[in-house]
Amino acid sequence: MEINKGFGRKELSGEEIEFLKNFTKKCRGDILRMTTLAASGHPGGSMSSIDIYAVLYGFCNVDPSNPFKQDRDRIVISHGHTTPGAYSALGNYGFFDIEDAILNFRSAGSPFEGHVEKTVPGIEWNTGNLGQGLSAACGFALNSRLNNLKYNVYCVMGDGEQTKGQIGEARRFAVKYKLNNLTVIVDKNGLQIGGKTSEVMPDNIKENFEADGFHVIEIDGHNFNEIYSAVKKANEFASPVVIIANTIMGKGVSFMENQAKYHGAALSPADCKKALAELGEPENIDELGGKKKLGLPIKPLKEKKNNFLISNAGNKNIIYTREKNTDNRSAFGNALYDIAKNYKEQNNSPNIPFAVFDCDLEGSVKTGAFRNAFPDNFFESGIEEHNTAVISGALSTENILTFFADFGVFGIDEVYNQQRLNDINHTNLKVVCTHCGIDVGEDGKTHQCIDYFGVINSTFGFKVIIPADPNQTDRAVRHIASNAGNFALIMGRSVIPVILDEENKPFFGDGYNFRYGKMDIIRNGRDLTIISSGNMLTHALKGYEMLKKDGINPMLLNVSCPSDIDTEDLRLAAKTGFIVTIEDHNIKNGIGTVLGSMLAENGISVKFRKLGAKFYSSSGKPDELYKLAGLSPQDLYNFVKKEI
Template identity: 80%
Template sequence: MDLKRNFEADKLGENELKILKDFTKKCRGDILKMTTIASSGHPGGSMSSIDIYAVLYGFCNIDPKNPFKPERDRIIVSHGHTSPGVYSALGNYGFFDVEDAIISFRTAGYPFEGHIEKTVPGVEWDTGNLGQGLSAACAFALASKLHGYDNHVYCVMGDGEQAKGQIGEARRFAVKYKLNNLTVIVDKNGLQIGGKTVDVMPDNIEENFKADGFHVITINGHDFNEIYAAIKQSHSINSPVAIIANTVMGKGVSFMENQAKFHGATLNIEDCKKALAELGEKDDLDEIIAKKKAGFSIKPLSKRNNNFLVLKDEGKKIVYTREKNTDNRSAFGNALADIANTYKEKNGEQKNLPFAVFDCDLEGSVKTGAFRKAFPDNFFESGIEEHNTAVISGALSTDNILTFFADFGVFGVDETYNQQRLNDINHTNLKVVCTHCGIDVGEDGKTHQCIDYFGLLNSTFGFKVILPADPNQTDRVTRYIAQNEGNFGVIMGRSIIPVILDENGKPFFGENYAFKYGKMDLIRDGKDVAIISTGNMLPHALKGWEMLKKEGISAMLLNVSCPSDIDVQDLKLAAKTGLIVTIEDHNVKTGVGTSIGSMLAENGISVKFRKMGAKFYSSSGKPEDLYKLAGLSPEDLYNFVKKEI
């Protein structure tokens, strides 16, 4: 199609208007075919948004022949259920064969899912549960600033989702960080599943955007001239812009217009034929259905490659001695600052450092202050807005920015589990570092004692959980995750803990220690029992080991820092003792012990096996007192092992 990209023209000409009119008529027909053949989908919102999609995908700086070029514009669709509209627009613009989307929509084993999926060229972020898109759009707008790209980011949203709190968080972030390369377009069709949006939950969309600092433009969302002019105008405004597009649910088919039921109800074959006739579009339903029943294949899609930054130089390892006890979180902060400084030294005084660290008003507690002081332009204080921050940090990590999100466990894992799950679905490269985990949080009490960090993150398919045992291992782990792709959850407590020493009194994780993901650390050898400890429980387990030694009990002490992927050979070594006891600062039902028990059974390893962990929510108090209440003190471990032996 002969359309000028990057909104070069001052306004639309007659030729462009005719192209858009014919294009959207074809797309509306494809939307109906797609959803009717699948007997599933969301035609109403797709038809109210399609005129917006036609202008955006037709005129922004994207290329169907090179859909993943780094400096492209980004279009984030927050109301991902309008996938039929997105697929019809992209397909008809040449990103793929639209007939493939029509025949395979919502079919098992094919990429054209019910909610948009970024394996489809032109789709930038998987969305589905509403309220996520603006956060992702903020991330891509921020990435462009960090990279120095002269491009633009668009976020198309529904009106019903505007009631979600995360959108308010994202609005404020966009204004605070002056994302004037961000334009929001809200499809305001006034309807959702439950009926009129004003009845389901009143929400003054325009005033909310204005109150947070957006420039607001209101248009007719079915007038191509108004859509084009508003988008072009947004490029010259020095603030984030929100375009409120008044639209009609089911636009284009008389008996579908302004009918809330068509949010998620499809037409039957007979009604679809009537709708196609009204649109003046080809009725090939019977032909497509027959082809689908006979078996079909689709053409390969352009493949997206990961655009992840991983470091080649780990920096200078910091070794903490027995005289230099500290907390793991401080060791993390020191390593983080060193990694960034090393990168800067190796790569010169480049203006755009490809690093980002996100904080939610906890800089002093999660120990990111040294990084902020050295690299203020790469430190993003997001305030008490964890949901938005989790998505921004995740999306940013996919755009060649090494991204860390540091938070307390109850906020970075518990509160934002949905967002971390979406990061996992989107195959991000996020480094989540959670401090203040476990009963070790102590005096703050049960609301702040995250004891389900592993159980939650381990229920994703991509997150790798690492629990460093002391400051030295924390230092190595921090450097490791910066050098390796993928999502990591690094978990640590709050307290100052002693440096773990070997039997010669030297740091076990010292100068010559190399962290190997998945391997257990043999802290002490023994033959009567194998005690497997995790994270900040290791110093307590070591005290229990010493008590057992005095009783003449030869205990093997193992540290498992990578419970997501345990080396079976290490388990076999532990099983040779005849008794394995796990101890952890975690819910005993869903923790490392349960994972180890499953592995023992699955691998046919026969051994007596027992678990120690949190069995109830604790209270406020000093960590050592709370461990006693929970039955997790060194004395409890000693007594437990003696009884089992």
């Protein structure tokens, strides 16, 4: 039958209920088929959630023929292991061929992975590591406001994940920003891997949501009319709503019901046949197993690509002169405001497709000018970095140019899992991390992020840029605003001098063209090559000058894009016969390590040495801490004199 979309009616018709009964019976059979054929997966929770999925994918504003339309409702699955349930509902509603999912579930090279995968039409966000979905849903809910689109967001969650702290962060954000188009549905089956949720870790789900400002509705999660009516009612409230759906793990098969072992255990072929017979479904597991062995090709799936960029972000650069020393973070704040202001003026629009997220550090990360000019595009998330990293990542996939500004230890180290998830989801996030390196100084080792590059460079998609001075920072901000993908823009804390060329003009001034991946030849030379980056380049330049006075003629290079270093630039560096790297970073996994690997992989023979942080530093003035770490200009001078 053709479903009458929407939640405008009082209740479902008898015909619709009968359709849903037959539909979910088929879906439960498919859940068992795909998990048994894969000999792995999570059938229990899928069978407790399938009635919820059937109502949502059936009546929400989603269309299998146009799964990425801008005004679609967003359905986010937080308990990502319930893929068999989600895929069975989507496949049987026509988003893809259900047999492809059954035969290829959890198979190498298949898009139908063990946890929800957004390459599958109808899936909005890759989850799996629990506690992430509500944050992503908040990001999608914000998009409807910023892009002036009317749609609802539904986040389906498990009860076991509710003890995770990030969910509390997301609840508070949703209420603060009045995300009344957001509805949470918790599948409360009372079981998880370790047994009863009440015994693994007690949690007051209803009370926690109520305490943070959600309206709570409780229902029977297997009663189609109650699910439908609760969603209809939720859409009428001015605050976010949570629907607590009381369900049964393994619902529909008597020997699976209320058994925690079926959280993550597939049935044997023999038990699968018994279960299919009980459901009244065809016992065709052997036939499907034969097809699976044939390795039939998977039909191509539709793909979604959204990467909003500012095409003219680099048209007007701010130039900092030698008389105007400042810190790189202020240059970032100035460039951010300038790009947004110019966009608004050029497009003559009251709204701008920008979002900036802060975690109670606005004054330190220098986003104040943007906030004052565009308060509706600035989101103060408080000290809730995990939630903020995912909200900003999700929003960045929705044609909103999104920045997440924070200290390095919070924006990279603390939220590495969330940034990894953003990378997996192919977001378009611009992460801006200030207060990186020993340069943080007096705040001490807990705030001195000395592993920023090594950590974020272990993802496959993030591109790291470490600008050397305010002028290069300005160019870098404009570059990330006008180029697709995830970027991490790294800077220190201190005010630093503008890098000058040999004519005492700003090196990164009017004639400079930022090219991602290229090294900058700050000074030419023949006796050795010194390579540095970021705030440390200022100190390397002082060391260069000391060596020059002593009759040694070094080449000094700035490597601002260590994730993707140009091989020809490295060959040029090696021509002197001796390369020294000096960086404000853990020596084990910094730029020196990457360069050393590149030299070896490209068969470039050269004397090579690294200088970097070998221990956590302490509180103190940055220059004093650099001396303690062996990274001062004098230390560089002494090291070169000893080695040359």
